[in-house]
Amino acid sequence: MLTLKQTRQLRTFLLGSLAWIVALLVFFPIFWMLLTSFKTELDAFSSPPQLFFTPTFENYIQVDSRSNYFHYAMNSVVVSFGATFLGMLLAIPAAYSMAFFETKRTKGTLLWMLSTKMLPPVGVLVPIYLIFKDVGLLDTRTGLILIYTLINLPIMVWMLYTYFKEIPKDILEAARLDGATPMQEILRVLLPISKGGIASTLLLSLILCWNEAFWSLNLTASSAAPLTALVASYSSPEGLFWAKLSAVSTLACAPILIFGWFSQKQLVRGLSFGAVK
Amino acid sequence: MSDLTIKNLKKVFEGLEIIKGIDLDIRDHEFVVFVGPSGCGKSTLLRLIAGLEEVTSGHIYLDDKEITDIAPAKRDLAMVFQTYALYPHMTVRKNMSFALDLAGIDKKEVEAKVNEAARILELEPLLERKPKALSGGQRQRVAIGRAIVRHPKIFLFDEPLSNLDAALRVQMRLELARLHQELNATMIYVTHDQVEAMTLADKVVVLNAGRVEQVGSPLTLYHHPVNRFVAGFIGTPKMGFLKAKVESVNAGGVLVSLSCGHQVEIAVKGEHLQRGSRVTLGVRPEHLRITAASDSTFKAKLTVSEHLGADTFCYVETADQEVLTVRAAGHFQMKFGSDIGLELDVQQCHLFDDQDRTLARITTPL
Amino acid sequence: MNTSSLPVEHSAQAEESSQSVQSQRRRKSKISLAMVSPSVVVLLAWMIIPLSMTIYFSFIRYNLLYPGDEGFVGLENYYYFMTDAGFTAGLTNTLWLVGSVLLISVVLGVLIAILVDNMFWGRGIVRVLLISPFFIMPTVSALVWKNLLLNPVSGVFAAIWNFFGATPIDWFTHYPLGAIIMIVSWQWVPFAVLMLMTAMQSLDQEQKDAARLDGAGPIAIFWHITLPHLMRPIAVVVMIETIFLLAIFAEIFTTTGGGPGYETTNLAFLIYTQALLEFDVGVASAGGLIAVVIANIAAFMLIRIVGKSLTEKH
Structure with missing residues (x-):
């Protein structure tokens, strides 16, 4: 017979092992992608797939010359940061005013903002495409920045709103009594206090922009195409460059994956519109 | 000079009248305490004075200058919040100098003022710390320091001690009293704790349901409450109330009979009372005495007694299930459930009419 | 204590101190409106403009390959789309x-x-x-x-x-x-x-x-x-x-x-x-x-x- 303590230890061990197995299974595709990126194209396509091989950095070395990686990466960076910056510029004042000058309409406005997320992108694809074509925004970074700002704005406002809501009103009132103007209130009191919330909102927006793959595939061709589009170009059947695909994919995903790891807890709030903390 | 005058002040919030027309005069250097049960409007009144809430109607004057419509920062007031509301990202020094920095005051002057406040509050060793690293009492002192550096005409305190533990609360209470002496400033202080009100105030304003019930010195309120609400609110343990009926109104007072049949004559003016009308007799615990059951016609049962050392508070129940508190000597011992007799100090009893107004005492020339 | 050295008196904005609460309140709500409205306006535009265009397009014949052939067709597009395999x-x-x-x-x-x-x-x-x-x-x-x-x-x-x-x-x-x-x-x-x-x-x-x-x-x-x-x-x-x-x-x-x-x-x-x-x-x-x-x-x-x-x- 096992003692109570032994049973507990055994249980912990079994459950822990199970959790590890599940986690490794879930992570396996990413691991496999990483592994393949170090294979030669021949190894990558061999059957059965090889776990052991002579690693090569060839795919990474060639990544730019073969697929113009940096052009796409630059587009991703500019578009993601641009949209995030613009979104913050709009969202911070909106969230501030909704959190601290709540009116009867505030809740309604927030829910309405959320509802714009319900609008399926295909519903507006045609007009946006035509408008962009007419004003010359097709395949431009500016065009993508505008779209990304709009689709992420509700999430950013919600996320900042929930963070701002947690700041005691007293502190801002104290600042007001101390003679701060609304601008000083935001810049010198509100933003420094909610650094953490601001940072996670920034991160979430970056992640969402970086991985967005509807508008980027439909509104760009080459000059403004971000990494999502570059990877998609590997789907064409004419070449079986799986190792190179893996290298490009790894490079495209690594920064965001690391961002995601670091901010997983805070992201929950934004992704759930503040409903899960 | 810093006299505050409030005239017919009203505040309506979402259709609810929270402040129902308040008139108040606060003199220079006075320590005024607003006290009342939660929801009585005391905090709202303070916030109206501070300018954090907009006045619905009425006027506020500071030294004959109307401030009803002036932005909070420009009223020459400083406020200490219940939650302290310190800026968590700033050091103690920065917290205290923030207002002065915003006003664009010369750096040297700011430094001098902050150092002065830190000296008064013994905060010097903590100046470079962030609020997170301070204890509750220290935070409280920083919050006060933030008010002091501005040399406001009036200090406003919104339940400043309610987040502190009991021991610290007593200490800070003393410190506030000292500060009032040292700064010689006008202070308005909101609390729901009547002990704070009694100990700190020059003048207590008792608020209830958006109205001022009574204004006066702590002892005036204790000995001469104008109505049953003030009588019941001021004093711990609370004044006991007994239903009574007027038997006769005489020159020397009003003769009433309690529900148990016991009759007492209270020396109050009762010209407008009718024989048989309902009144309430109020008696504080120290004005009741326990006697043997056989010695009094006013009988009751002892339910619980609390031994505090110097005193014993006995909770007794009359035949009519009215509960009274009696202050007895520290060594008082009696079994729960015992039948006892009660003796009233009639000189000290209060009588309230059916409108709960206190009937005026007949002052007997000594 | 010297109550005359009030910091507010050093403030450059001291002259404005006569603003009424009414105007202060209006200013406050103006500020908060000014802060919310950019977000609301762009989202509203984002919703309304393309959506109304979609609605309009859905009732006309409009093929980019055959320009100049636009005309009102009623529910034909819907019929065509919903009967499409x-x-x-x-x-x-x-x-x-x-x-x-x-x-x-x-x-x-x-x-x-x-x-x-x-x-x-x-x-x-x-x-x-x-x-x-x-x-x-x-x-x-x-x-x-x-x-x-x-x-x-x-x-x-x-x-x-x-x-x-x-x-x-x-x-x-x-x-x-x-x-x-x-x-x-x-x-x-x-x-x-x-x-x-x-x-x-x-x-x-x-x-x-x-x-x-x-x-x-x-x-x-x-x-x-x-x-x-x-x-x-x-x-x-x-x-x-x-x-x-x-x-x-x-x-x-x-x-x-x-x-x-x-x-x-x-x-x-x-x-x-x-x-x-x-x-x-x-x-x-x-x-x-x-x-x-x-x-x-x-x-x-x-x-x-x-x-x-x-x-x-x-």
């Missing part, structure tokens, strides 16, 4: 895709979240591994799955099938929708895990302890304490995943292109083919509006269920 397929595929991914991610999400809620060695790493797929861009996960895992010749799955002596499955030929569901689930189960894992942490440990003292076993605790606690986050997961799953596009675009036939065409992809491959703006717009209506029905139900509790409890 792709429509029924697109609708069923959309429902299958959304339904099965939701089911899979909620069930697995709850199970994994509970599993990870135990204390064990390397829990932090396990959590990181578990949520990683969510941060992989859709085009990458689609291609990695298609080429590296599900490939019938050199894929990892084929190797496993071979190892057990089975014939490898050609997923994208025989079970194309199943393959897409697999890929999308892989991306969205981590989202559910992330949400539910976080929610698990706010579960009152004392409540569990009390239940254990009351004699509740692990299964009773799951049904009576854990699951009720998770209902709200589950609702949130369902709501948010629905929004995104209705719009799944890149995974189909990069793997099957909607085929074979219409087997993996969902509404989003169908409209895309109408609009940007056949350039039939009119029909695509009609389809877009139908998608909007479907999304709105889903959203309406979801908001009814979850929306209220979203704004409460702050």
Whole structure:
């Protein structure tokens, strides 16, 4: 017979092992992608797939010359940061005013903002495409920045709103009594206090922009195409460059994956519109 | 000079009248305490004075200058919040100098003022710390320091001690009293704790349901409450109330009979009372005495007694299930459930009419 | 104390001190309006302008390949779109895709979240591994799955099938929708895990302890304490995943292109083919509006269920 303590230890061990197995299974595709990126194209396509091989950095070395990686990466960076910056510029004042000058309409406005997320992108694809074509925004970074700002704005406002809501009103009132103007209130009191919330909102927006793959595939061709589009170009059947695909994919995903790891807890709030903390 | 005058002040919030027309005069250097049960409007009144809430109607004057419509920062007031509301990202020094920095005051002057406040509050060793690293009492002192550096005409305190533990609360209470002496400033202080009100105030304003019930010195309120609400609110343990009926109104007072049949004559003016009308007799615990059951016609049962050392508070129940508190000597011992007799100090009893107004005492020339 | 050295008197703005509260209040609400309105205006424009254009286009004949032929056609576009062979397929595929991914991610999400809620060695790493797929861009996960895992010749799955002596499955030929569901689930189960894992942490440990003292076993605790606690986050997961799953596009675009036939065409992809491959703006717009209506029905139900509790409890 096992003692109570032994049973507990055994249980912990079994459950822990199970959790590890599940986690490794879930992570396996990413691991496999990483592994393949170090294979030669021949190894990558061999059957059965090889776990052991002579690693090569060839795919990474060639990544730019073969697929113009940096052009796409630059587009991703500019578009993601641009949209995030613009979104913050709009969202911070909106969230501030909704959190601290709540009116009867505030809740309604927030829910309405959320509802714009319900609008399926295909519903507006045609007009946006035509408008962009007419004003010359097709395949431009500016065009993508505008779209990304709009689709992420509700999430950013919600996320900042929930963070701002947690700041005691007293502190801002104290600042007001101390003679701060609304601008000083935001810049010198509100933003420094909610650094953490601001940072996670920034991160979430970056992640969402970086991985967005509807508008980027439909509104760009080459000059403004971000990494999502570059990877998609590997789907064409004419070449079986799986190792190179893996290298490009790894490079495209690594920064965001690391961002995601670091901010997983805070992201929950934004992704759930503040409903899960 | 810093006299505050409030005239017919009203505040309506979402259709609810929270402040129902308040008139108040606060003199220079006075320590005024607003006290009342939660929801009585005391905090709202303070916030109206501070300018954090907009006045619905009425006027506020500071030294004959109307401030009803002036932005909070420009009223020459400083406020200490219940939650302290310190800026968590700033050091103690920065917290205290923030207002002065915003006003664009010369750096040297700011430094001098902050150092002065830190000296008064013994905060010097903590100046470079962030609020997170301070204890509750220290935070409280920083919050006060933030008010002091501005040399406001009036200090406003919104339940400043309610987040502190009991021991610290007593200490800070003393410190506030000292500060009032040292700064010689006008202070308005909101609390729901009547002990704070009694100990700190020059003048207590008792608020209830958006109205001022009574204004006066702590002892005036204790000995001469104008109505049953003030009588019941001021004093711990609370004044006991007994239903009574007027038997006769005489020159020397009003003769009433309690529900148990016991009759007492209270020396109050009762010209407008009718024989048989309902009144309430109020008696504080120290004005009741326990006697043997056989010695009094006013009988009751002892339910619980609390031994505090110097005193014993006995909770007794009359035949009519009215509960009274009696202050007895520290060594008082009696079994729960015992039948006892009660003796009233009639000189000290209060009588309230059916409108709960206190009937005026007949002052007997000594 | 010298009360005359008031800091406010040094203030350059001291002259303005005569503003009335009324104007102060108006200023305050003006400021707060000025702060909210940019966001509201751009979102309103984002909603109204394209949507009204979509509505307009849906009632005219409008093909980019035949310019100059625009004219009012009434409901013809709708008729054409809804009788198109792709429509029924697109609708069923959309429902299958959304339904099965939701089911899979909620069930697995709850199970994994509970599993990870135990204390064990390397829990932090396990959590990181578990949520990683969510941060992989859709085009990458689609291609990695298609080429590296599900490939019938050199894929990892084929190797496993071979190892057990089975014939490898050609997923994208025989079970194309199943393959897409697999890929999308892989991306969205981590989202559910992330949400539910976080929610698990706010579960009152004392409540569990009390239940254990009351004699509740692990299964009773799951049904009576854990699951009720998770209902709200589950609702949130369902709501948010629905929004995104209705719009799944890149995974189909990069793997099957909607085929074979219409087997993996969902509404989003169908409209895309109408609009940007056949350039039939009119029909695509009609389809877009139908998608909007479907999304709105889903959203309406979801908001009814979850929306209220979203704004409460702050």
